[in-house]
Amino acid sequence: YAMTAQPGGTYHHPQTPGGIPPSADQPAAGQAGTIPGGANQPGMPATGSAPTGNTTMPAAPGTTAGNPEQSGAAGAEFQHYTAGIPASQVGQALGNFLGTPVNQQTLHGDEAGNAPLFPASTSQHFGHQEIIHALSGLQAQPQFVQPQETRFDAEAIKQAVVAELSKSSGGVVTKRINQIAEKTIDFIELIFDAIIDDEDISDTIKTLLLRLQIPIIKASMSDQEFFIYDDHPARLLLDKIAEVGVGVTDHTDDMFIQLDKIVSDILAEYDLTTETFQKALDDLNTIIEQQEEAARKKEEEAQQQTLRSHARNTVLKALRVVTTGKILPEAVHPLILKRWPTLMFNHYLKYGKENDEWVTLVETLRDIIESIQPIRTAEDLALLRAEKDELIEATRDYLSDSIKSEKDIESVVGGLIDTYEAHIREASYTEEELEQAEETIAEMDDDTDDDLAEKLLGNEPRPELPANVMPGMWFHLYMGDDQLARRCKLSVIVLEDSNLMFVNHKGELVVEKSFDDINAEMASGKTKVIMGHSAFDHALKTVVTNLGHPG
Template sequence: MKKVARLESVRKGTPDATPVALPRPLEKVQQRTTELLARLLAGMLDGADDRLFDLAESAAEGERDRYFDAMRELRVKRAGLETGFRQALHNSFRALAVDHSGGVLGNHDIDIDSLALVNEDEVETGVAIDNMARKARGGCDEQLRIFNHRLEYLFEGRHEFGERRNPLEPRQVAECFRLCVDKLDLDIRSALIVLKLFERMVLAEIGLVVSEANQCLIDAGILPEIKAPPIRPVRGPAGRAYAPAAAHGPAGPATEGEAATEQNQMFGLLQELLSTLRPTGGAPHFAASAEAGHSAAAMPPVIPASLQGPGNIAVMHNNVPVVNGVPLAPGTQVAPVDSTDLVHLLNRLQRLESSLEAREQAAVPEEIDVRAELASLLETEHGSDSVHALEQADDDVINLVSMLFDFILDDQGLATEIKALIGRLQIPLLKVAISDKGFFSNDEHPARQLLNLLARAGAQWSPVQGTDDELYLSIEEAVFRILNDYDDDAALFGELLREFGDFFQRQVQHTERVEARIREVEEGRARAEAARAAVAAVLDQRLAGRALPGLAVRLLRQGWQQVLYLTCLREGEAGEAWARDVRVVDAVIWSVLPHREHEELKKLETLSPKLLNSLRQGLERISFDALEMREMLAGLQALHQQLLQGLDTAREVVAPEPAPAEAPAVAVAEAELLPEDHPQVRALRGMRTGQWVEFTEDGQAQRCRLAANLRHGSKLVFINRRGIKVCEHSAMTLAVALQQGSAKLVEDGALFDRALEAVIGDLRKRQGASQR
């Protein structure tokens, strides 16, 4: 598993100090809330099979197995999961009695000697926990803050309780469950599915649990009169305190307030992570800020050279304009650029992007340096006498969107031409994010959904199809409609999402219909090949080396072989009809062997009419030639009569005729084969239809969709987007091709979501590295 350089403390267990008893009122809270949460978890597990099955039914074909795997694992390890969850909650409460503890997410100081590298799965799980906790907290924020205040009262103000100390905080509860999920045998995607299920069925009820906790403390006489939490200074992304702003107008509905809180929390989290891009600067910079009459401690650190912007673009930090981490000298002329002004400037850059010259160069992806473009535009219009200052939040949005598009342009799942088109959406999406900071937390935003859909469609396009292909032209049309028509009305994204979604759905449905027909043909062909092989194996085994009359051999090889074939096709080798028809073969062979014993002759006399009747019925079932059938059966009857009279019959030795082995779909040198139990070979045997794979031959790349997986990976049939069969592989040959680089699996999932996860993971890695 790939490692990343995010750091965390290895010591995550209970504190070294022996915990003392909890205050008696808190003991009751622990018992009541643990009981409630355990009951909610039990309810989740009771309904997990149905929920996961429903999710599997509506999921993409390649994801269904993950839901079924999660369903099995939860069912088998349910008892341990429930016990572990109760114990984790118990430990989280008990940790409160130790002065230096901090619950599951304790506030331990970082010790350089105790740091360890963590893998990418943990980063991804951490992002999921962040999102779960943020959403759950939005619905019970006030109740939690009241509970925190009562905890501080119980502990006589020795601790400040919050998200990292309160055991009933959604983040703490989610971490308790994650500790249990880590012990399950699940891959990262399945683990995230289980965490999502926990969010929907347990964390969604955390408000009820916190209310019960508050009621327990009220019953114990702990601040029973308090109706609202005390107001504290709000802390910004870098830990600075701000006084609460005055409300403007009447408060909106509770749901809108909760949504706004959630969006602000998400953007605040991203801003906090972005602070790692501005490491501490040197003393001269802070001296300059002191000369300017501002506190050096309040100034932002210096931005690294690789991230520094142009000299005529500043960022407002605590009302002080800062260029690349250095406060401007006193007397410098500063022109503020607010969000509205910035959007107007970006509109002009967008129009340049949609010009004819830009369209002609659309085949080459190009990174856009937004700050440099803005600086050039401002200098052209206003000269170089003044410095233009962006708001800190807008500067952070520019950073985030730039990082997102860096990921998109590096994505290996898209062809270069598609990346060039999607890359042109950087400025329009930057405008969306500046106007709506909730863009980063709202996965239902039409602009995000449109980008994901364009990327999913683009992942199915190959350069060999050419830029005059209908799919490419539709993606290009959507991109340039945004560039030409989008100013500030995000409704355009919803309109394009519907239009392009309808077009792409028709394309997908057509491909699926063609795929179904090809799969049916290939499966029929595979069944036919398997039936022929089974019939040949039965006859070869019984006829090999035997001296039998030529008539009997012809009857079995030319006539009864077809009966066996039809039976195997219809009912398979496990059916009673197959066993009955194979017994007829054995009976025919026995009936033409020399018999001398009286008992054998009596048996032949009884068997002969029954055998002839069975042969007639079987041959008539396959519409065998009537004249030839009568000749064969009459000849067999004559042979039986001769044997019953004690006469020898003319015989011939029949050599075995084994069925020809099926050649592999793609020849692979013996030295290149992987072990049969190689993980990639095993995984490819279970590859689901619909998976896209890019094959490269003679420098030409072509994207194909798996239309059929036959006999557990023995034959994988691939078609292109138009439904034309392109190639066949086996799990082994495809695994070899993947190892050699002549094939690669195409990821066609949600591009924006993957980019955002990658950016958050990268920022967390930087944050961990900065703490060393």
């Protein structure tokens, strides 16, 4: 009778998996490698301006000397998927954009140590190592730590890099940024533009992601596998921040404060490594576990509150149907106004009302109420005498399911028996009149069951569940013309009442809406589904698709 979501504050969408899972022979997560503030990469001489250190470019994720992706023919294509599309397609689009092929050979360098994607310093161009060192100096600057606008400005970053590099030559600019670095920054700009255009991510979280623009550039320049493999820690961190922040829209929100600290800790690291991003990801997962536990408890309470509320309303509606216009002697008040509604309430919570047991429960209550009405005819008395023992036994059986004390059961049933005895005692009909009444009753057709079912169900057609809507999905939820839309999770669908219950990321009840309301709002665009896709994968796929189909 109701569908409930898995309680918790993040996005659990059964129809939006995080990309295509790897096959048995597909490369898995990348090995840790350094994203330095300055150190030597294969094929790159030391620049002199970089801090000393021993840095190696990470090996291809999950590869060995015998892996066909690494040891095959020169320029071997990638055989796996990333961002839900073939990695070879990503490599081709990226290579066309950078102006140099992106494949196994260029990604890892050849036997001679040449690494086209990691150019060294020349007399005309700054090498990758110098640029990464300059970026490390920029990442703590206010305009990048706390960007004032929700936009990624690649030109401003490149100008800032040149200005930072010129400090070592007295402010004189004698070289340019190499093309690979320049185009990599431009490519990251396209990625962030797609993230900024993604309506599924709140503006509050977008500003947080933009704080990571310099670290992400450093990650992508130091390790081009960043674009090729789904599970690079920096990519996973971006995705996780967007996922856990799906309902966060306020800078004072506890989750935002926690996310902001994680980003600040990354920005404070001069020498960024994949371990830096992995540690941040681990810290975030720990925070999520704590926040999820609190959100789970609140959402479970909200779900139970909603279901209990609908159960009460359903019971009250059924009671109105069977008691309207009826006389209820005081002796049966404990049975009809307390014990029986409790039976109905508990049954509804477990099974709903679309079942024979519910109908029988209501029909029995109706029969009890009919049996205690004042006796006005011989037929009334004959009917009572014929049915009372069966009704008493049925009442006792039902109460035994919910009341453990035999004394309490007999006390409640005793009120019904006393009422019957009083009615029979007060009636004054001859045996002949009763015999005639019994014959009349035997000839009567009983159509009251159909009437009751019709009254309980109503004549109105039931609205349909909105297409493709299921518990656990998130929405930009219309809250009225005079209020801002809210980011809410669909927590409960009460099918029998055609009702939807929404909570915020903390698991707190926000609003309930009818099927009709949500259908109308979605049709008009006032309420929209938040798809729950991977933020980075969606952005990368968008960029690759657009580059393949310009204009």
